[in-house]
Amino acid sequence: xxxxxxxxxxxxxxxxxxxxxxxxxxxxxxxxxxxxxxxxxxxxxxxxxxxxxxxxxxxxxxxxxxxxxxxxxxxxxxxxxxxxxxxxxxxxxxxxxxxxxxxxxxxxxxxxxxxxxxxxxxxxxxxxxxxxxxxxxxxxxxxxxxxxxxxxxxxxxxxxxxxxxxxxxxxxxxxxxxxxxxxxxxxxxxxxxxxxxxxxxxxxxxxxxxxxxxxxxxxxxxxxxxxxxxxxxxxxxxxxxxxxxxxxxxxxxxxxxxxxxxxxxxxxxxxx
Numbered sequence: 190x191x192x193x194x195x196x197x198x199x200x201x202x203x204x205x206x207x208x209x210x211x212x213x214x215x216x217x218x219x220x221x222x223x224x225x226x227x228x229x230x231x232x233x234x235x236x237x238x239x240x241x242x243x244x245x246x247x248x249x250x251x252x253x254x255x256x257x258x259x260x261x262x263x264x265x266x267x268x269x270x271x272x273x274x275x276x277x278x279x280x281x282x283x284x285x286x287x288x289x290x291x292x293x294x295x296x297x298x299x300x301x302x303x304x305x306x307x308x309x310x311x312x313x314x315x316x317x318x319x320x321x322x323x324x325x326x327x328x329x330x331x332x333x334x335x336x337x338x339x340x341x342x343x344x345x346x347x348x349x350x351x352x353x354x355x356x357x358x359x360x361x362x363x364x365x366x367x368x369x370x371x372x373x374x375x376x377x378x379x380x381x382x383x384x385x386x387x388x389x390x391x392x393x394x395x396x397x398x399x400x401x402x403x404x405x406x407x408x409x410x411x412x413x414x415x416x417x418x419x420x421x422x423x424x425x426x427x428x429x430x431x432x433x434x435x436x437x438x439x440x441x442x443x444x445x446x447x448x449x450x451x452x453x454x455x456x457x458x459x460x461x
Contacts, residue, residue: 193243194223198271199255201229206374206401212255217248231258238262250274283441288433289359297461298454310411329356371404372412379409383416384446 198215202225212226212234226233235258238244244263248271249255259268270278287294325348332342339357343350372379375397382393390413394406415431431439431454439447439455447455 194241195243196246196248197223197241197244198248199234199259200250207403217246229254231255234258235262248274251278280437280441284434284437287437287440291433292359293461294436294458298457326356329353333357371402372408375402379412383413388413388417 194216196217198217200213201210202213203209204211210229212229213222214224214226214237215221216223224237226237231254234255238258239262241263244266246267246269247255247259247263248269249259251270251274256268259266325346329342329346329348332345333339333356337345339350339353342348342353346353378397379393387393390410391406393413394402394409397404397409436455436458439451440458444452444455
């Protein structure tokens with residue numbers, strides 16, 4: 190830049206996803222990148238920032254690494270969140286709220302009883318795990334309602350303290366909890382392709398493989414099966430509750446972009 194940097198944004202980016210990451214710094218006043226650093230180590234960022242004494246505002250992500258680098262190199266600078274990260278923070282908070290309400294949501298749409306015949310193979314495994322979790326939840330909640338402190342519950346049951354806290358807060362009642370899978374980063378692209386009419390799971394998978402996706406065809410096929418079932422507006426499909434993440438996505442999507450079944454489901458949840 191011909192002039193000293195004053196307001197910058199700093200974040201990581203992938204040289205190769207899940208393998209190697211770098212750091213990008215942008216001049217937010219002139220709206221352009223100014224440097225790419227070879228990694229995302231705080232020490233690397235700190236060394237570069239020490240030469241930018243005119244910077245007074247830094248927009249960064251939620252991670253603490255860049256925050257520490259800025260605090261050490263530019264202690265006078267104000268650290269802020271940009272609009273994208275504010276929306277990301279709000280999305281995470283909304284998802285947490287949905288997860289805490291899954292028991293009430295199941296009652297609102299009449300899905301308190303799950304029909305295993307409607308589930309995919311992966312969902313059946315998750316449902317079996319849910320039944321086991323419900324037994325644990327019931328025993329922990331019984332102790333909690335008797336006034337037993339969390340520390341004592343941990344000693345009596347042998348469960349991790351964080352697990353007991355989540356049970357008490359109602360955060361373990363989601364039936365179909367999505368795993369942090371290889372598909373996570375590709376969901377926006379998949380949704381866009383699906384809405385554009387690309388419904389062949391094998392073709393989608395082959396395109397994703399060419400673009401660096403490392404997951405199996407089965408993962409994409411399971412996703413496509415769930416999407417097809419979501420578009421069938423009948424009693425059996427509505428009786429099967431999506432995951433908290435799916436519900437949160439549908440509740441923050443414009444109604445014109447939802448299928449008939451999705452619209453009915455979300456309306457029932459909101460009315461309940």
